[in-house]
Amino acid sequence: MSEPSPTEQPPVDPEFGTLNEALAHFEIELEQPQVELLDRYREVLWRFNEQINLTRHTTLAKFVGRDVVDSLELAKHIAQGNRVLDVGSGGGVPGLVIAICRPDLKVSVCESTQKKAKVLFAMVEELGLSVPVLACRAEEALELSTYDTLTARAVAPLAKLLYWFNLHWDAFDELLLIKGKSWVEERAEARHRGFMKPLELRKLGDYPMLGGGESVILRLWRKETDEP
Numbered sequence: 714m715s716e717p718s719p720t721e722q723p724p725v726d727p728e729f730g731t732l733n734e735a736l737a738h739f740e741i742e743l744e745q746p747q748v749e750l751l752d753r754y755r756e757v758l759w760r761f762n763e764q765i766n767l768t769r770h771t772t773l774a775k776f777v778g779r780d781v782v783d784s785l786e787l788a789k790h791i792a793q794g795n796r797v798l799d800v801g802s803g804g805g806v807p808g809l810v811i812a813i814c815r816p817d818l819k820v821s822v823c824e825s826t827q828k829k830a831k832v833l834f835a836m837v838e839e840l841g842l843s844v845p846v847l848a849c850r851a852e853e854a855l856e857l858s859t860y861d862t863l864t865a866r867a868v869a870p871l872a873k874l875l876y877w878f879n880l881h882w883d884a885f886d887e888l889l890l891i892k893g894k895s896w897v898e899e900r901a902e903a904r905h906r907g908f909m910k911p912l913e914l915r916k917l918g919d920y921p922m923l924g925g926g927e928s929v930i931l932r933l934w935r936k937e938t939d940e941p
């Protein structure tokens with residue numbers, strides 16, 4: 714059998730010996746106590762990942778190049794001091810990464826799969842983070858508390874998210890999403906289903922994704938209010 718041509722080879726991730734090296738490669742500057750806490754989070758995440766499927770990003774390159782980069786690109790657009798609810802946190806991305814890197818924010822994480830929520834509780838406790846873990850669907854959490862910002866990565870297509878949150882916009886001001894290039898088709902589907910009518914959407918930025926492709930950060934808010 715012939716070898717695949719070089720153009721068919723998947724790109725090789727860079728290899729790093731330490732989290733500091735990986736952060737430097739991606740030009741991420743954090744205070745040293747935050748780097749140490751982030752590294753402890755990574756260790757705890759990878760340890761729990763041996764028991765329950767939380768992440769496929771089990772190299773320093775992927776952890777930083779995908780999880781930390783996504784979380785910080787999103788966090789750039791969150792105003793100082795905001796109350797944030799990360800929807801469908803899974804293993805804690807972006808919620809726990811943002812809580813570590815932006816201690817000015819009041820981050821809560823929400824996860825509807827009970828096994829994963831249990832792990833989030835354990836991770837938060839082990840790391841000594843002050844992050845409430847809500848073991849329920851985000852729609853239920855929004856009936857109990859209000860937030861400035863909702864965040865989500867890889868939880869559901871836009872139309873589905875907007876369907877879930879349709880009746881809950883009084884409980885938060887903005888929805889910040891990390892999406893891939895399919896966001897344009899997702900917006901078309903959400904428009905087609907009428908979910909975009911009361912909302913504004915702005916693409917806040919884009920950046921290359923490790924391994925190819927592009928990520929975008931989207932903000933949605935209610936038409937009758939100013940952009941948060």
Ligand SMILES: C[S@@+](CC[C@H](N)C(=O)[O-])C[C@H]1O[C@@H](n2cnc3c(N)ncnc32)[C@H](O)[C@@H]1O
Nearest residue numbers: 801802803806823824825826850851866867868
């Ligand atoms: C594919 S994982 C993504 C996890 C994480 N955000 C990430 O990017 O690595 C999606 C998670 O969202 C959770 N989820 C789905 N619908 C939800 C909802 N309505 N409220 C809270 N969590 C939800 C699922 O249980 C799952 O753990």
